[in-house]
Amino acid sequence: MKKHFTALSVLFFFTLLLLHAAPAEAQCQLGVPAIKIGAQGAASGPHADYGRQIEMGATMAIEEINAAGGILGCKLEMKFMDDENKAATGVKNARYLVAEWGAHFMVGTDSSGVAMAMGPVLAELKRIHFFTHAATHRLTEELVAEKGIKEIVRVSVPVYQDAIVAALIFKDRPEIKRWATIGADYEYGYVAWNMFKETLRKYRPDAEFVAAVWAPFLTLDFSPHVAAVMAQKPDAILATPWAGEAVMLLRQALIQGVFDQVQVWWQAMGGSVDVLEGIASEVQRDRFKGKLWATARYIHNWPDTPENKAFNERFKKRWARLPNYSAETTYSALFIIKAAVEKSRSLETAKVIEGLKGMQINNPGGLRVFRAEDQQFIYNVPAGRVVMDPKYPIPVLGDLKVFAAKDYYRHPPFTPVAATK
Amino acid sequence: MDAIAFQGLIGLSMAMYLWLISAGLTIIFGVLRIINFAHGSLFMMGAYLAFTFYGQLGLPFWLAILLSLLGVGLLGLVMERGFLRRIYGIDEAYQLLLTFGFILILDDAVKIIWGGVFKIPAIPPFLDGAWRVFGRPFPVYNAFVIAVGVAVAVGLWALFEKTWWGRIVRATASDREMANAIGVNVPRVFSGVFVFGSMLAALGGALGTPVRVVAPGIGAAMIIQAFIITVIGGLGNLKGAFVASLIVGILSAYGTLFFPVFELFLIFAIMAVVLLLRPQGLFAR
Numbered sequence: 001m002k003k004h005f006t007a008l009s010v011l012f013f014f015t016l017l018l019l020h021a022a023p024a025e026a027q028c029q030l031g032v033p034a035i036k037i038g039a040q041g042a043a044s045g046p047h048a049d050y051g052r053q054i055e056m057g058a059t060m061a062i063e064e065i066n067a068a069g070g071i072l073g074c075k076l077e078m079k080f081m082d083d084e085n086k087a088a089t090g091v092k093n094a095r096y097l098v099a100e101w102g103a104h105f106m107v108g109t110d111s112s113g114v115a116m117a118m119g120p121v122l123a124e125l126k127r128i129h130f131f132t133h134a135a136t137h138r139l140t141e142e143l144v145a146e147k148g149i150k151e152i153v154r155v156s157v158p159v160y161q162d163a164i165v166a167a168l169i170f171k172d173r174p175e176i177k178r179w180a181t182i183g184a185d186y187e188y189g190y191v192a193w194n195m196f197k198e199t200l201r202k203y204r205p206d207a208e209f210v211a212a213v214w215a216p217f218l219t220l221d222f223s224p225h226v227a228a229v230m231a232q233k234p235d236a237i238l239a240t241p242w243a244g245e246a247v248m249l250l251r252q253a254l255i256q257g258v259f260d261q262v263q264v265w266w267q268a269m270g271g272s273v274d275v276l277e278g279i280a281s282e283v284q285r286d287r288f289k290g291k292l293w294a295t296a297r298y299i300h301n302w303p304d305t306p307e308n309k310a311f312n313e314r315f316k317k318r319w320a321r322l323p324n325y326s327a328e329t330t331y332s333a334l335f336i337i338k339a340a341v342e343k344s345r346s347l348e349t350a351k352v353i354e355g356l357k358g359m360q361i362n363n364p365g366g367l368r369v370f371r372a373e374d375q376q377f378i379y380n381v382p383a384g385r386v387v388m389d390p391k392y393p394i395p396v397l398g399d400l401k402v403f404a405a406k407d408y409y410r411h412p413p414f415t416p417v418a419a420t421k
Numbered sequence: 422m423d424a425i426a427f428q429g430l431i432g433l434s435m436a437m438y439l440w441l442i443s444a445g446l447t448i449i450f451g452v453l454r455i456i457n458f459a460h461g462s463l464f465m466m467g468a469y470l471a472f473t474f475y476g477q478l479g480l481p482f483w484l485a486i487l488l489s490l491l492g493v494g495l496l497g498l499v500m501e502r503g504f505l506r507r508i509y510g511i512d513e514a515y516q517l518l519l520t521f522g523f524i525l526i527l528d529d530a531v532k533i534i535w536g537g538v539f540k541i542p543a544i545p546p547f548l549d550g551a552w553r554v555f556g557r558p559f560p561v562y563n564a565f566v567i568a569v570g571v572a573v574a575v576g577l578w579a580l581f582e583k584t585w586w587g588r589i590v591r592a593t594a595s596d597r598e599m600a601n602a603i604g605v606n607v608p609r610v611f612s613g614v615f616v617f618g619s620m621l622a623a624l625g626g627a628l629g630t631p632v633r634v635v636a637p638g639i640g641a642a643m644i645i646q647a648f649i650i651t652v653i654g655g656l657g658n659l660k661g662a663f664v665a666s667l668i669v670g671i672l673s674a675y676g677t678l679f680f681p682v683f684e685l686f687l688i689f690a691i692m693a694v695v696l697l698l699r700p701q702g703l704f705a706r
Contacts, residue, residue, distance in 0.1 A: 214682070227678070
């Protein structure tokens with residue numbers, strides 16, 4: 001009996017050893033201890049929720065990928081850094097992440113200004129950065145399509161959506177003629193306004209652009225901007241300050257009675273979860289009078305698919321928040337990395353880019369299709385009116401206007417759109 | 422014409438925030454000869470404390486402002502007694518280093534305590550809404566800010582010109598050895614003035630909580646404007662700070678209306694002109 005017991009315990013001991021050794025057996029087929037992902041975003045200041053959402057999306061994707069065995073047996077590891085929405089910090093972080101920390105891929109980046117500064121540095125570092133929020137068209141039209149920087153890949157829909165979709169929706173409202181902008185005083189604000197004007201003019205030669213004012217980052221008070229624009233009696237306003245600044249801008253517009261005077265307020269990226277949370281009490285009291293329209297680069301309530309619903313459920317369970325678009329785009333970027341590495345069976349930049357070619361991938365936000373000319377993943381996102389929906393604790397985009405992505409993405413060869421005021 | 426008058430009024434309300442922050446800065450410089458780079462951070466602390474008391478704890482708005490003034494006053498006391506006092510006698514470069522250090526510490530402290538994300542409480546109901554002025558809705562809140570700013574200006578004038586405490590402070594500002602010799606407790610005056618100046622900054626920050634962005638980094642954004650104002654008005658001159666706040670606040674509002682493309686450049690241009698023509702500031706003696 002005793003002998004039998006000893007044999008059993010030896011067997012048990014070996015089983016334990018084997019079990020313990022099992023992960024080592026499913027070794028990383030790429031010959032690295034781990035695939036390292038460097039992530040960045042604005043994680044402090046008025047725009048901080050975006051960086052947090054980038055981190056949440058990336059963390060969740062990595063947890064899921066690792067739980068399912070990683071990429072070709074390799075576990076993923078991430079380091080997230082705050083770029084403070086500053087170009088210099090973003091560049092410094094990228095250099096650190098690649099040269100010191102050893103990142104194989106990078107993801108994130110909120111601001112167009114930061115993205116444009118990072119672009120040329122990525123070519124020098126020879127690492128792909130999957131941009132999951134920064135929206136200037138020049139990132140992909142100029143730096144990729146024209147200058148050939150292949151280390152730039154964009155997963156989130158660019159300014160096309162904020163500008164071109166607005167024109168496509170409101171071209172059919174003949175009573176809205178006089179447009180004004182309260183713009184973010186940097187690349188993104190300028191290109192959104194210029195692209196909107198260019199598109200609307202094609203359909204509506206009678207449209208007038210009556211005022212344009214500009215507010216830099218860390219504008220604490222938009223009252224003078226709102227007052228200056230309203231002096232021109234516009235029918236509609238296109239606003240591009242984002243995140244916490246958008247919430248403040250809307251509040252200051254409300255107390256100046258703007259929503260009694262205009263027909264439409266188009267808030268670029270107003271469909272962002274942090275903005276919707278910030279204006280919830282005003283929407284509940286219908287203070288925007290149904291005139292507030294917004295975009296986002298993904299909205300949690302669209303598309304109405306089981307995949308998206310499951311993603312929402314997992315996200316809410318993990319973080320007790322609804323996923324913002326920078327979370328979905330970053331989450332999806334990680335699965336794009338997984339697919340490209342599995343296809344190319346390599347971590348080398350050139351081979352992974354080859355692996356991206358022809359990729360069509362289903363993400364929570366729907367089907368994303370890779371376009372090789374400018375290295376963008378093209379997908380569809382609707383814009384809509386900000387409304388309350390009893391299904392959700394915070395306002396959502398409703399009355400959705402869905403356009404096919406091909407109708408609002410610009411196509412190569414690109415004609416330049418000015419990035420100036 | 423109405424548009425111009427309306428924009429001026431909006432500019433006036435912007436000027437009042439600038440006045441509150443630059444008043445404290447200039448009073449502290451006038452008496453202690455300290456250029457407090459961290460003054461903007463005290464403005465930020467005022468905003469965060471007001472957010473905590475009003476937005477999170479649900480105290481009445483007035484009480485929240487009062488408590489945030491006391492909180493920042495206490496912080497000012499610690500800064501003056503614990504740190505600045507030790508460097509009055511040495512080179513001014515150390516003031517810069519020390520107070521700049523406070524900017525970094527306080528910016529990180531608010532990130533640790535309140536998180537990096539922006540904070541926005543609701544507008545108190547009695548300050549919501551608008552009045553019709555020059556044919557357009559003028560926010561009650563902005564009118565309230567103007568009223569507070571003017572009340573502080575009148576109060577400061579009365580305090581410094583009409584009270585015994587004001588005379589002591591002015592005496593200390595003009596000659597601290599002489600004041601000491603005639604029995605003024607100079608270190609105590611220094612502490613009192615620093616605390617008072619800190620509270621003015623906090624008032625500026627707290628006042629904006631329901632309508633302005635509260636986030637790390639707003640202190641640095643405000644201090645730059647406050648310095649422009651003190652340069653234009655003359656460092657240490659309260660009347661100068663008031664007039665320069667009006668100039669900067671109102672002209673930048675007009676800049677937004679008339680020259681939106683280079684509005685930001687405008688106030689720097691004014692500062693440059695003042696520095697060229699009257700480097701001591703418009704109101705310096």
